[in-house]
Amino acid sequence: xxxxxxxxxxxxxxxxxxxxxxxxxxxxxxxxxxxxxxxxxxxxxxxxxxxxxxxxxxxxxxxxxxxxxxxxxxxxxxxxxxxxxxxxxxxxxxxxxxxxxxxxxxxxxxxxxxxxxxxxxxxxxxxxxxxxxxxxxxxxxxxxxxxxxxxxxxxxxxxxxxxxxxxxxxxxxxxxxxxxxxxxxxxxxxxxxxxxxxxxxxxxxxxxxxxxxxxxxxxxxxxxxxxxxxxxxxxxxxxxxxxxxxxxxxxxxxxxxxxxxxxxxxxxxxxxxxxxxxxxxxxxxxxxxxxxxxxxxxxxxxxxxxxxxxxxxxxxxxxxxxxxxxxxxxxxxxxxxxxxxxxxxxxxxxxxxxxxxxxxxxxxxxxxxxxxxxxxxxxxxxxxxxxxxxxxxxxxxxxxxxxxxxxxxxxxxxxxxxxxxxxxxxxxxxxxxxxxxxxxxxxxxxxxxxxxxxxxxxxxxxxxxxxxxxxxxxxxxxxxxxxxxxxxxxxxxxxxxxxxxxxxxxxxxxxxxxxxxxxxxxxxxxxxxxxxxxxxxxxxxxxxxxxxxxxxxxxxxxxxxxxxxxxxxxxxxxxxxxxxxxxxxxxxxxxxxxxxxxxxxxxxxxxxxxxxxxxxxxxxxxxxxxxxxxxxxxxxxxxxxxxxxxxxxxxxxxxxxxxxxxxxxxxxxxxxxxxxxxxxxxxxxxxxxxxxxxxx
Numbered sequence: 297x298x299x300x301x302x303x304x305x306x307x308x309x310x311x312x313x314x315x316x317x318x319x320x321x322x323x324x325x326x327x328x329x330x331x332x333x334x335x336x337x338x339x340x341x342x343x344x345x346x347x348x349x350x351x352x353x354x355x356x357x358x359x360x361x362x363x364x365x366x367x368x369x370x371x372x373x374x375x376x377x378x379x380x381x382x383x384x385x386x387x388x389x390x391x392x393x394x395x396x397x398x399x400x401x402x403x404x405x406x407x408x409x410x411x412x413x414x415x416x417x418x419x420x421x422x423x424x425x426x427x428x429x430x431x432x433x434x435x436x437x438x439x440x441x442x443x444x445x446x447x448x449x450x451x452x453x454x455x456x457x458x459x460x461x462x463x464x465x466x467x468x469x470x471x472x473x474x475x476x477x478x479x480x481x482x483x484x485x486x487x488x489x490x491x492x493x494x495x496x497x498x499x500x501x502x503x504x505x506x507x508x509x510x511x512x513x514x515x516x517x518x519x520x521x522x523x524x525x526x527x528x529x530x531x532x533x534x535x536x537x538x539x540x541x542x543x544x545x546x547x548x549x550x551x552x553x554x555x556x557x558x559x560x561x562x563x564x565x566x567x568x569x570x571x572x573x574x575x576x577x578x579x580x581x582x583x584x585x586x587x588x589x590x591x592x593x594x595x596x597x598x599x600x601x602x603x604x605x606x607x608x609x610x611x612x613x614x615x616x617x618x619x620x621x622x623x624x625x626x627x628x629x630x631x632x633x634x635x636x637x638x639x640x641x642x643x644x645x646x647x648x649x650x651x652x653x654x655x656x657x658x659x660x661x662x663x664x665x666x667x668x669x670x671x672x673x674x675x676x677x678x679x680x681x682x683x684x685x686x687x688x689x690x691x692x693x694x695x696x697x698x699x700x701x702x703x704x705x706x707x708x709x710x711x712x713x714x715x716x717x718x719x720x721x722x723x724x725x726x727x728x729x730x731x732x733x734x735x736x737x738x739x740x741x742x743x744x745x746x747x748x749x750x751x752x753x754x755x756x757x758x759x760x761x762x763x764x765x766x767x768x769x770x771x772x773x774x775x776x777x778x779x780x781x782x783x784x785x786x787x788x789x790x791x792x793x794x795x796x797x798x799x800x801x802x803x804x805x806x807x808x809x810x811x812x813x814x815x816x817x818x819x820x821x822x823x824x825x826x827x828x829x830x831x832x833x834x835x836x837x838x839x840x841x842x843x844x845x846x847x848x849x850x851x852x853x854x855x856x857x858x859x860x861x862x863x864x865x866x867x868x869x870x871x872x873x874x875x876x877x878x879x880x881x882x883x884x885x886x887x888x889x890x891x892x893x894x895x896x897x898x899x900x901x902x903x904x905x906x907x908x909x910x911x912x913x914x915x916x917x918x919x920x921x922x923x924x925x926x927x928x929x930x931x932x933x934x935x936x937x938x939x940x941x942x943x944x945x946x947x948x949x950x951x952x953x954x955x956x957x958x959x960x961x962x963x964x965x966x967x968x969x970x971x972x973x974x975x976x977x978x979x980x981x982x983x984x985x986x987x988x989x990x991x992x
Contacts, residue, residue: 330900341941356959367985374981380781383721388682388693392442406433406972436970445492456931457966490551494521508884513538561888564588581620593642607631609805636805644689646710650680655746655797679776698777699750700727737830740822746797762991763792763837769800769820770849772809782980798823814894815905845869855911862921867990871927875939877910883936915946923955923990929965
């Protein structure tokens, strides 16, 4: 690597006029990738806490604030979002020890609080209020686990959008916290042992003991005993040896078995070990079988798994630990030819499933004793989430939503197979004036891509509608229908909102995911571009009025599609995007994504396809790019903000000044999880004001 420092003065122009003068430092850094020299002049922006980077961020934030808040309808858009966001919302309740436990927000708080009640819709008892931890609402609850014996619970909480969590313990009877805290946790579960005196959790070595990238190789599993310090914890997995695997531990509901799951990066495949806690015997039922194994529950020695083993669209099997050879497995729910099993939940002899049918959900129930599968149509282009157990053997709960249906809680009766609403929010909106349709778009290679389109009824298909196209396309994650206030406001103001279910997700099973991984990543870009072209060809919009938006891996999507087809869009929104595909694996937990993206540093073939589409490395001089708003958080420790910083600096370097290039960096904010409502409103008002201002 060759390093040489130089400083240049660059004029940054803004949308038709000369903007601010920025003092931009360029560093002559040259990396050698398998014999090819690659320059990285903004490497210094990887030092996200340096004085120079702070100045870079502050100057860009000032420029962005002036631009978006200068839009004449900015206050109207923001006020309407504030008004609509004031509605009650619940999570799906869980029944435990005679209480229903759930999250609830009355619409006035930044974060939902954790409650319990004796009866559904009964008097609520407040347990945990995360809003008390931070005035700006940037503290969020992660995992909550109720003690099976004592009237206490343990929960994890994060600050400022960070992935790092602290575990706290709360005495529900005394209504106060116990003076014990467990630090250095990330993505941890909390599993109480049956005696109620201990729980299992996962953690990492103390922050500062090694750099963040190295920390992610040393995942630990511990048992914490009440009344002791973290230093006294019993270590089950010490994490001393460097490992690519993360560990997750669970206990069966009968308390007789402990499950250790080991997962490499973000791969959906995992290893499963089962320990009989009474006989101290360990089972490895799937040894040598590379697949995804999700435990739903058990009845004594019979274990029920949702798996994609020999079934890309997934199936449910029964494995008896008395003889777990494959020829003795029992298939309960077979793989469907079209529909994928998204997820399922077990409750004392019943399995309730959510089937993915062309990117929206249908409900089904399997009775283990009779062997019958019952289907229940939801009669809407919507999605199921948050399945939870109610009373044993009697009920499960789930959340259902669509682009035009706010999150509604349903109760499914396992005996009568009836589905009833438990809670439905009420907004001052006439949803009958809007509609959602689904179309199928032919991609470049002939693959049919589902796309949802939502808008006011009666719009004219004359090519003149402001249209926003959204997608994700990676990591086996689906972009299924959901309700969001900002998109509703966009539609109220005449906009069209489209969501493309491109390859890379799990809409049609594991093959749909794998068809946009590694060397096939270009497929998801082609799918997205085809959907954009379809919207134009079918007169919903034209390239001047069409905007695209994506977050995280979706930010990579919009970044890549912009540099590949800058002529196709009137605006581009890229949020917390993965944009430097040659170095992403060097930042914090980025190495976990190597199974999805590849490794340019150590694999020549991977370098070739990553370099070919990496948004940062495909910005070209002399190209007029559409108006761009790049958004990130200064505390994002999942996708570091330097991705966005380097991308914006490079765009500005080649910009002719014809269109604005804006960077919005939210302070005390992470990747997006647990973001308070006030900050959500701020960023969404900025985004939609930007879109209305530039789509002219």
